[in-house]
Amino acid sequence: MIAVENLRVAFGQGADAVLAVDGLSLAVEEGESFGLVGESGSGKSTVLRAVSGLNHDWTGRIAVAGAAQSRQRSKDFFKLCQMVFQDPYGSLHPRHSVDRILAEPIAIHGLGDADRRIDRVLREVGLGPAFRFRYPHQLSGGQRQRVAIARALVLEPRVLLLDEPTSALDVSVQAEILNLLRRLRAEHGLTLVLVSHNLAVVANLCDRLAVMNRGRLVEEMTVDELRQGAARQPYTRQLLRASQGYDRAAAEGFRDFA
Amino acid sequence: MDGTEPLLEVANLRVSFPTRNGVTEAVRGVSFTLGREKLGIVGESGSGKSVTGRSILRLVPAPGVVTADRLAFRGEDLLAASDRRLRAIRGRRIAMVMQDPKFSLNPVMTVGRQIAEAYRVHSGAGAAEAKRRALAMLEAVRIRDPERVYGRYPHEVSGGMGQRIMIAMMLIPEPDLLIADEPTSALDVTVQMQVLAILDDLCGQRGMGMVFVSHDLNLVASFCDRILIMYAGRVVESCRASELRNATHPYTRGLLDSLPRLDDPRAELPVLTRDPAWTKEDGAREGGA
Numbered sequence: 001m002i003a004v005e006n007l008r009v010a011f012g013q014g015a016d017a018v019l020a021v022d023g024l025s026l027a028v029e030e031g032e033s034f035g036l037v038g039e040s041g042s043g044k045s046t047v048l049r050a051v052s053g054l055n056h057d058w059t060g061r062i063a064v065a066g067a068a069q070s071r072q073r074s075k076d077f078f079k080l081c082q083m084v085f086q087d088p089y090g091s092l093h094p095r096h097s098v099d100r101i102l103a104e105p106i107a108i109h110g111l112g113d114a115d116r117r118i119d120r121v122l123r124e125v126g127l128g129p130a131f132r133f134r135y136p137h138q139l140s141g142g143q144r145q146r147v148a149i150a151r152a153l154v155l156e157p158r159v160l161l162l163d164e165p166t167s168a169l170d171v172s173v174q175a176e177i178l179n180l181l182r183r184l185r186a187e188h189g190l191t192l193v194l195v196s197h198n199l200a201v202v203a204n205l206c207d208r209l210a211v212m213n214r215g216r217l218v219e220e221m222t223v224d225e226l227r228q229g230a231a232r233q234p235y236t237r238q239l240l241r242a243s244q245g246y247d248r249a250a251a252e253g254f255r256d257f258a
Numbered sequence: 259m260d261g262t263e264p265l266l267e268v269a270n271l272r273v274s275f276p277t278r279n280g281v282t283e284a285v286r287g288v289s290f291t292l293g294r295e296k297l298g299i300v301g302e303s304g305s306g307k308s309v310t311g312r313s314i315l316r317l318v319p320a321p322g323v324v325t326a327d328r329l330a331f332r333g334e335d336l337l338a339a340s341d342r343r344l345r346a347i348r349g350r351r352i353a354m355v356m357q358d359p360k361f362s363l364n365p366v367m368t369v370g371r372q373i374a375e376a377y378r379v380h381s382g383a384g385a386a387e388a389k390r391r392a393l394a395m396l397e398a399v400r401i402r403d404p405e406r407v408y409g410r411y412p413h414e415v416s417g418g419m420g421q422r423i424m425i426a427m428m429l430i431p432e433p434d435l436l437i438a439d440e441p442t443s444a445l446d447v448t449v450q451m452q453v454l455a456i457l458d459d460l461c462g463q464r465g466m467g468m469v470f471v472s473h474d475l476n477l478v479a480s481f482c483d484r485i486l487i488m489y490a491g492r493v494v495e496s497c498r499a500s501e502l503r504n505a506t507h508p509y510t511r512g513l514l515d516s517l518p519r520l521d522d523p524r525a526e527l528p529v530l531t532r533d534p535a536w537t538k539e540d541g542a543r544e545g546g547a
Contacts (some may be wrong), residue, residue, distance in 0.1 A: 039446035040417070054353040128495030141303075164289040170473065175527035182525060197446065203461035204518035204525065227520055242447035244520070254448050 001158060001191045002028040002051060007060040009046050020046045021058070022215035033185060033192040035202035035209035036225075037239070043215040044195045045163055051193070052083045052161050064159065079109055084153035086164035088144035098122075098147050099132045102154050109155060117154055124187075125150045126180060142173035146180065153184065154206075160185075162194045166201060178204055180227040199243045203227060211236045213257055263477035265467040266292040266314065269328040273309050273491075276321055284309045284322075286491040292435070294463055296468045298499065300475055302513075306491040311437045312345050315348055331435065336489045350380045353428035356441040359420030363412040370396075370408030373427045380431035395426040401455050418449035425453065429460055436461075439471045454481055475502065475513060487513075490537040509536050 009021040015223055021043040038044040047146040051062055053073035064067045064081055085091040092101060099118060108112045113257040119129055125146040145165060152160055165181070166174040182205060185192055196202050202209050203223050211218040211233070219233045231237045235257040241250050273285040285306040290297070301307040314326045316336060329336045331352060339347070348354075356362045364372055373395060374388035383391070389408075396404035399422040412420060421441065428436065438457065442450040458481070461468055472478050478485055479502040487495045487510045495507040505511060512530035 039448065050325060095480065115364050171475070171513060172302065172516045172530035174388060175518070176529050178518065179527055200518040203520050204527065220426055227472060240520075242451050245476045246451060246454050246458075247480065251451040254452060 001028075001030040001032070001065055002034075002150075002193065003061070003063040004047070005061040007047065007050060007058060007062065009022055009043070009050055009055060009058045011057075020049065021050070023060075024212070024215070024217050024219070026210055026217065028191060028193060029171050030191055031189050032208065033194065033206045035206035036193065036195045036212065037199060037202055038212035039197060039239070041214070042212040044212050047212075048083070048161050048163055048193060048195050052081065053077060054083070075109060079155050080157055081159040081161065082155060082157040083161040084145075084148050084165050087168050088141055088148050089136075091148055092144055092151075094136055097133050098127075098134055098139075099134075101147060101151055105151060105155050105186065111155070115220075121150045121154045124153065126176075126182065130197065140167050140173075142176055145169060145177055149177075149180065149184070156188070158188075158189075159191045159193070162190055162192060164196055165194070167196065167198065174201070181205060199226065199240065211216070211239065218257075262382060263332065264293055266469075267328050268292075268314070269326060270442060271310065271313060271324070271326040271329060272320055273306070273322055273324050275323075281361060285313065288486075288488070288491075288493050290486060290493070290496070292469065293468050294461075294465045294467050295484060296458075296470055296482040298470045298472060298478035298485040300478050300485055301488035302450060302473060304490075305488040307471045307473075307488050308394045308439050310488070311354070311439050311469055312467070313439060315352055315354055316344060317354070332466055346380050349376065349433070349544040350426075350431045351433055352435045352437065353431065353433040354437045354439065354442045355421075355424055355428050358444050359412065359424045361415065362424055363420060365412050368409050368411055369415065369423045370410075373423065373430055376427045377430045377460075391430060392426075395430045396423070398460075399423075399426045399430075400452060418445050418453070421445055421449075421453055422456070432464065433466065435469070436469045437469045437471070440473070441470075442477075443472070443474070450477075475517065479503075492537070494536055507536075508533065 005025045007021050007024045008019065011018050011020055024047060027106060036044045036047060037078050038124065046055060050058045056071045064077065069077065101116045102121065106117055109116065117134065122128060122131060127146050131210050141256065169177060178201065190240045194202060194205055203226055206223055209226065210221050213235050218235050221231065229240060231240055238254060267312045269289045271288040272283065272287055274281045274283045280343045288310055297312060299307045309318060312318050316324065320325050324336060331347065363369065370392055373392040377383060377391050378388045385497065393408060396407060401407050401419065401422060407415065415423065442453050445453060457468065460466055470478060470482055477500050482499045485497055485499050485502060487507065489509050495505055497505055497512050515528040516530050518527060
């Protein structure tokens with residue numbers, strides 16, 4: 001469903017140029033849920049933004065649903081592929097009601113029948129019609145993230161790109177959103193790409209994952225391998241160790257991987 | 259100090275904020291005593307954990323009202339202390355590390371000067387001595403090239419380094435008690451472990467007490483000695499950190515269950531159902547200890 005080959009993304013110019021993604025290749029099958037894991041600055045979000053069309057300056061090859069993508073994306077691309085962002089406090093227009101937030105993509109794509117579509121998508125994300133005429137400030141963080149997911153789903157896309165969708169939420173709300181995403185994926189046969197720094201969250205929602213460090217792909221593995229601790233690369237093993245709680249002795253042995 | 263006297267005594271702490279729609283009670287009757295140990299305060303957003311940490315230093319902003327039957331640091335009543343006395347305690351005796359170094363460091367002053375200033379204000383030492391101490395402190399928080407970092411501005415250092423600089427600044431007056439409010443939440447996991455190791459060592463070596471406020475149950479369970487779990491402004495359960503897995507309160511259980519885990523392959527996560535009875539003011543459960 002998604003094929004990325006030799007992707008390079010650089011920010012800045014000349015001597016200040018930073019190579020955020022350095023020759024990355026990966027493939028995500030249709031209906032698969034794929035995790036992209038790394039620490040801050042690893043380039044994981046940049047990969048997602050290049051795939052989604054939010055980042056224009058990249059070289060290499062990106063193909064979604066068999067169609068090679070250029071810098072400019074067509075309207076059809078966005079009908080196919082939608083994104084959910086990390087911070088539900090920043091990604092919803094504060095002065096637009098939920099109804100207006102959800103009606104806009106329908107209008108842009110000329111889908112019609114907005115009333116029925118909005119009603120249905122709000123039920124799907126577990127909010128119901130009572131939330132339709134509320135504003136974002138009247139909603140909790142979890143409810144806002146549900147609206148953001150509804151906004152992505154209202155176009156009935158086949159690919160959902162998720163950039164740390166639960167890291168701004170409390171753990172009890174995180175569980176609700178993860179359950180919702182898993183249900184929606186099964187019901188709609190969605191292809192998911194989940195970017196996260198949290199290995200347990202990725203293991204919960206994904207089948208397969210790639211670990212990134214400093215713009216490069218360190219290793220790809222299945223979630224079963226991750227659960228068994230079968231990481232091959234020292235960087236992945238260190239990440240795995242660090243995510244399992246504080247350990248004085250383990251912290252001593254941590255090092256930087258270039 | 260003979261080692262038996264508690265560092266901090268808190269009894270029936272209450273913090274309320276008057277709003278247009280009546281009074282909001284952020285903290286409702288929290289009590290605990292702290293020795294030379296690492297005490298974790300865990301809860302979700304809005305549980306009152308940060309306000310509890312701030313009220314110890316009387317840093318709750320107006321119009322918030324803090325009351326307590328007792329709020330004492332090494333026997334001295336903090337609620338009755340004058341502003342002048344509080345200034346002598348803040349930083350020097352009780353220090354506080356906040357979550358985000360971006361908003362806690364002075365952006366127009368080099369980090370070295372900020373750390374040296376913290377030392378000079380509290381010790382009255384000269385500039386050369388302060389610089390020497392600041393460099394030693396930067397080294398203690400594992401900054402590889404202290405001389406170079408000393409002359410940097412906060413925007414020139416990474417998040418992890420900024421947080422270590424904050425910790426250096428807070429620890430240089432050698433406080434007896436450190437209040438750390440999500441000190442590592444903005445950091446990557448590996449850097450987080452390294453920063454915690456620094457705090458751990460300093461607690462061990464100097465016999466410093468620590469209040470560690472966090473939303474991260476696993477982290478607190480592996481790092482602290484004792485845990486208070488807060489919900490809706492109350493401590494619903496307290497236990498030894500090593501006993502967290504055997505917690506009995508349904509809220510604590512619900513929080514633990516809702517965490518996805520690598521060693522647990524179930525897909526559907528149990529969702530926390532909140533019981534209004536948890537917010538009622540009766541005795542907290544004492545589990546494990």
